[in-house]
Amino acid sequence: MKAAIYPGDGRAIAIETLPDPEPGPGEVIIKVERCGICGTDLTMTKGGQWDYGSGVQFGHEYAGEIIALGSQVSGYRVGERVAVQPSVACGECHACRSHGNTILCQSRLGSAMHGFAELARVPVSVATRLPSVLSAADGALIEPLAISLYGAQLAQIKSGEPVLVLGGGTVALYAIYWARRLGAGRIVAMSRSARRRDLSLAMGADQFIAYGDNEIGEVIEALGAPPAIVFECVGAEGLLHKAVMHAAQFGRIISLGFCTAPDTVIPALASYKCASIQFSVGYTMGEFLYIADQMDKGHCDPKVIVSNEIGLDALPAMFDTLRGPNDETKVHVCCGS
Known part of the structure; x- marks a missing residue:
């Protein structure tokens, strides 16, 4: 072979x-x-x-x-x-x-x-x-879907909560997919370029916003409030800090990006928001079995x-x-x- x-x-x-x-x-x-x-x-x-x-x-x-x-x-x-x-x-x-x-x-x-x-x-x-x-x-596609499902379940999304997803790759697209299926409210996808805009919207995002000087205000306007949950799905230096800057008070940040380099977070900024950061890797057989059974029943x-x-x-x-x-x-x- x-x-x-x-x-x-x-x-x-x-x-x-x-x-x-x-x-x-x-x-x-x-x-x-x-x-x-x-x-x-x-x-x-x-x-x-x-x-x-x-x-x-x-x-x-x-x-x-x-x-x-x-x-x-x-x-x-x-x-x-x-x-x-x-x-x-x-x-x-x-x-x-x-x-x-x-x-x-x-x-x-x-x-x-x-x-x-x-x-x-x-x-x-x-x-x-x-x-x-x-x-x-x-x-x-079950394996990458399971990674994002595991992270979305760790986020404990409540019905109607506003969600921001940082990134435009597979994990980010599937984080949007599961956030929509698990009952999130408005969802904004954010990336450095608009290349994955159409895919982000197809997965269930309500709006796509590119990184920029006014991005925090644009996200709040699009969501109607600061995001209760931020999925960091890029894995590049500076993205955890960006997630903290966007998160609402008592917001939850789910790190799915698997950055392999030091990534600076200013604890004081996160503390004033009482934000929590959950790091995640992997999934369980339960996610695998659920996706195999339910994959053809989603919104896209x-x-x-x-x-x-x-x-x-x-x-x-x-x-x-x-x-x-x-x-x-x-x-x-x-x-x-």
């Missing part, structure tokens, strides 16, 4: 030929149909402190068809389409038992990040069966953010494209093509 391999230390991704995997006890083999490129993939393959490591397979937003079952697998059959939760958790540590957040598992029994490949061997415990109405493209089709579909051989060149100025939103790799 072909698979994308990251050599480590920021070196170029290679497409290599590996032996076809065989399922072990409790495992399934998946013919990968779609895998999305995530911003985390770009961050973790550029070298430096935050790095996937050397000689590793990767790709964590994927779905495909089961083509082989290992022993001790029950309840699944060959030919079923599944999405994959990429972290293999112990189920016993504090994060697993108290919160169900497998990304934070303290034991980490392994990784199922094998999406940029023709075939993936994964424990059946991380496979989520897709309803027949969902495609592989739908399934490959989450697939509208998919801007390009490429073959596996084109993956290295696409990473180069995404690291510079580009017009992509979510790129899906069709691994079986």
